[in-house]
Amino acid sequence: MAKPFVKWAGGKGKLLPVLVNNLPDDFVTHEEVTYIEPFVGGGAMLFHMLSQYDNIVRVVINDINPALINCYRMIRNHCDGLLGELSQLQTSFYELETHDERKQWYYTRRDEYNRIPVHERNNLRSAALFIFFNKTCFNGLYRENSMGNFNVPFGRYVHPTICNEQVLLDVHEALRNVEIMHGDYNDIVRVVDWNEYNFFYFDPPYRPLLGASNFRLIR
Ligand SMILES: C[S@@+](CC[C@H](N)C(=O)[O-])C[C@H]1O[C@@H](n2cnc3c(N)ncnc32)[C@H](O)[C@@H]1O
Secondary structure, three states: OOOOOOOOOOOOHHHHHHHHHOOOOOHHHOOOEEEEEOOOOOOHHHHHHHHHOOOEEEEEEEEOOHHHHHHHHHHHHOHHHHHHHHHHHHHHHHHOOOHHHHHHHHHHHHHHHHHOOHHHOOOHHHHHHHHHHHHHEHHHOOOEOOOOOEOOOEOOOOOOOOOOHHHHHHHHHHOOOOEEEEOOHHHHHHHOOOOOEEEEOOOOOOOOOOOOOOOOOOO
């Protein structure tokens, strides 16, 4: 069974039992369901639904984060290449013995990523670096500044699994026929066939408690 390949802010892994309990009573009686997730994030609900319901015949996912969507596309289309890149990153990282050496190496990779123009981060290397950061940065956060520079500091994980081959292969298999879109959730209406039984799972970002509240991350 596939499960999220990244730790994601607002991930719903732990809430799955509650979500599943609230599915429409007649969900399983529909023979052909289109499953649509406009704010997919790490995809906890997506992977659960794909593994449990074989009446789902069409799947559309979307997110506004282009770096995350690039990962979904690379896992679906070029999983072997991604595994190669990621296992090299893992090997190089593990070869470094001290926290300081690893920290330094992390920032060198972060600089490498930030030198790639934002509109060119649609390739294997960018996806591998994105997953590497997710496993090694502070709390698995993904945050960019206004210039598009990823700015999350190094984390404190002692021996993070950077290349989880089985998870990535399971996700690759699960995404085989999934339509992966990038953009604002509003745009998803373009691909919806309103004659079908469409099931939407919406999990939008949370409104900040204070108007301008935000993280301040300092290297
Ligand atoms: C609460 S998270 C979803 C978490 C997901 N359910 C999971 O289990 O990981 C909200 C997601 O909405 C995305 N998002 C924010 N604004 C958006 C927009 N206008 N259109 C589409 N996606 C958006 C964010 O990038 C984030 O991945």
